[in-house]
Amino acid sequence: MxxxxxxxxxxxxxxxxxxxxxxxxxxxxxxxxSTIYGWGREAKxxxxxxxxSVANRIGADFNEIVFTGSGSESDNMAIKGIAWQxxxxxxxxxxxQIEHHAVxxxxxxxxxxxxxxxxxxxxADGIISVDDFRAxxxxxxxxxxxxxxNNEIGTIQPIQEIGQICGExxxxxxxxxxxxxxxxxxxxxxLNVDLLTLSAHKFYGPKGVGALYIRKGVRLAPLVHGGGQExxxxxxxxxxxxxxxxxxxLELAEAEREVVIPHIQRLRDVLLTGLExxxxxxxxxxxxxxxxxxxxxxxxxxxxxxxLLNLDMxxxxxxxxxxxxSGSLDPSHVLLALGLSHEIAHGxxxxxxxxxxxxxxxxxxxxxxxxxxxRLREMSPLYNR
Numbered sequence: 001m002x003x004x005x006x007x008x009x010x011x012x013x014x015x016x017x018x019x020x021x022x023x024x025x026x027x028x029x030x031x032x033x034s035t036i037y038g039w040g041r042e043a044k045x046x047x048x049x050x051x052x053s054v055a056n057r058i059g060a061d062f063n064e065i066v067f068t069g070s071g072s073e074s075d076n077m078a079i080k081g082i083a084w085q086x087x088x089x090x091x092x093x094x095x096x097q098i099e100h101h102a103v104x105x106x107x108x109x110x111x112x113x114x115x116x117x118x119x120x121x122x123x124a125d126g127i128i129s130v131d132d133f134r135a136x137x138x139x140x141x142x143x144x145x146x147x148x149x150n151n152e153i154g155t156i157q158p159i160q161e162i163g164q165i166c167g168e169x170x171x172x173x174x175x176x177x178x179x180x181x182x183x184x185x186x187x188x189x190x191l192n193v194d195l196l197t198l199s200a201h202k203f204y205g206p207k208g209v210g211a212l213y214i215r216k217g218v219r220l221a222p223l224v225h226g227g228g229q230e231x232x233x234x235x236x237x238x239x240x241x242x243x244x245x246x247x248x249x250l251e252l253a254e255a256e257r258e259v260v261i262p263h264i265q266r267l268r269d270v271l272l273t274g275l276e277x278x279x280x281x282x283x284x285x286x287x288x289x290x291x292x293x294x295x296x297x298x299x300x301x302x303x304x305x306x307x308l309l310n311l312d313m314x315x316x317x318x319x320x321x322x323x324x325x326s327g328s329l330d331p332s333h334v335l336l337a338l339g340l341s342h343e344i345a346h347g348x349x350x351x352x353x354x355x356x357x358x359x360x361x362x363x364x365x366x367x368x369x370x371x372x373x374x375r376l377r378e379m380s381p382l383y384n385r
Contacts, residue, residue: 003315004361008202008293009151009179009352010319014245015204021248022206025241033238034229043240050240050247054211057250058196059187066212066230067243071178071199073223074212075102075145077234078174078195081220082143083110086172090140091115096128096147096157097337100176103145104333120146122337125286126155133162137169147176148186148196152334152350153285154294156180163192172218178202178210179291182253183261194218198250200242204355205249209242260355265292267353267362274366278373282344284335293353298340302376304348310372316365319350343382 005013025046031039033047048062055065068074083093093107097119107117118136120128128146144166149156159175166173174195180186181196182203188196196213200206214220220233227235253260272295275281280300299307304320311318320332331345351365 001315003317004364005317006351006353006357006361006365007317007319008354009291009350011201011207012204012354014201014206015249015252017252018205018245018249022241022245025244029240031240033240034227043238046240046244047238050243053247054250055213057254058181058198058213059189060213061216063231064188064213064216066214066233067238067246068210068212068234069208069239071176071197071202071210072100072102074197074199074210075100075174075176076106077212077220077223078197078214079103079106079143079145080110080223082172082174082195082218083115084221085219086142087115090138090142092138092141093117094120094133094136094141094144094146094171096120096122098122098126098150098152098155098334099145099147100151100178103147103176107145122155124338125289126150126153126284126334126338127286127289128157128162130158130161130165134165137165137171141169141171143172143174145174145176147179148191149177149179149183149291150285150334151179152332153296153338154179154291155285156184156289156291159191159193166194167192182250182257183292184257188213188215200246200249203249203253206242206245209239209246211246256355261292264353264355264357267357267359268293268295270359271295271351271353271362271365274362275369278370282340284338284340284348291352295351295353297349298335298344299347299349299373299377300344301380301382302347302373304346306376307347307349307372310376311368314368314372316368319352320348 031043033043051065052062055062095107111117120132122128146157148159163173172194175193176197178199181198194215199210222233224235275297282298284296331342335345
């Protein structure tokens with residue numbers, strides 16, 4: 001039985017072309033980019049080329065890209081770094097209730113250090129009100145962090161409008177674009193953002209490498225000290241091989257996007273239409289302002305974990321929410337923010353498609369899933385036929 005992978009929001013398989021681009025820098029071209037002899041100069045040139053390539057893909061300048069170890073590190077670096085750098089101007093931060101935990105846990109930690117945080121609500125579709133954002137601004141607001149595309153329900157936030165408001169009030173805007181870079185057009189100038197997070201393994205690159213865009217003129221206190229790398233913004237010898245992999249993966253994703261994304265959207269819509277035929281199912285997130293590969297639904301009267309285990313036995317990999325909280329027994333904070341009850345939120349299923357997903361795989365999921373749902377409901381004391 002062939003396995004079906006529908007958890008691309010958690011991670012994507014690394015492309016062969018990406019691995020091939022990385023191998024020389026894992027073997028013969030092993031130099032440290034901070035050294036001045038031949039091996040080091042070669043590594044520095046490679047690092048500069050990768051930085052320029054990434055910058056070009058998102059409309060940034062060469063020196064506005066800082067390479068990190070992950071999207072989570074980039075989020076932490078942006079929020080904590082700005083908070084400490086500009087704390088003399090104020091200690092108020094704005095974010096939303098549905099952010100990734102890399103953002104939420106960062107601002108919660110800052111609250112313990114004396115900062116104040118406003119957590120904006122979302123509507124039933126998971127979208128922030130621009131008016132609510134404007135009303136939350138204060139004279140001591142220094143940074144807002146609002147994610148571009150939600151990793152669980154796929155909702156796309158009005159970042160461009162929020163960024164314009166931030167610019168009018170002198171507030172810095174960070175966006176976690178981990179789910180959108182490589183999947184849709186992302187240009188830092190069009191979005192009006194000052195900082196932007198991306199991660200290679202979401203667009204078929206290696207795990208363990210990310211990047212943070214920092215607009216020219218924006219300063220931040222580094223989280224890691226001990227070296228002058230990344231223009232003294234992130235100490236530590238750069239992982240040249242993985243950075244090369246990030247740049248190559250993004251190059252390929254952007255080159256293929258206009259063909260790949262419509263294909264994924266068509267299959268996503270087939271999947272959504274099929275799932276809606278199952279009784280007592282609710283689609284989560286906005287139907288129009290949505291990531292092209294995201295399907296998130298709740299099945300009433302069943303537990304998401306049982307659903308995932310049954311799908312796994314059929315060779316189908318899916319998720320019930322963020323991979324970063326997969327060990328938690330609590331329902332998704334994102335689904336609760338939409339106004340769903342704990343009981344319904346516990347029955348969530350996230351299916352995220354990739355560039356190699358086939359129509360036959362979607363058909364198989366739609367054939368396998370209904371009887372699994374029915375069987376699990378028959379076992380539930382809450383279900384009445």
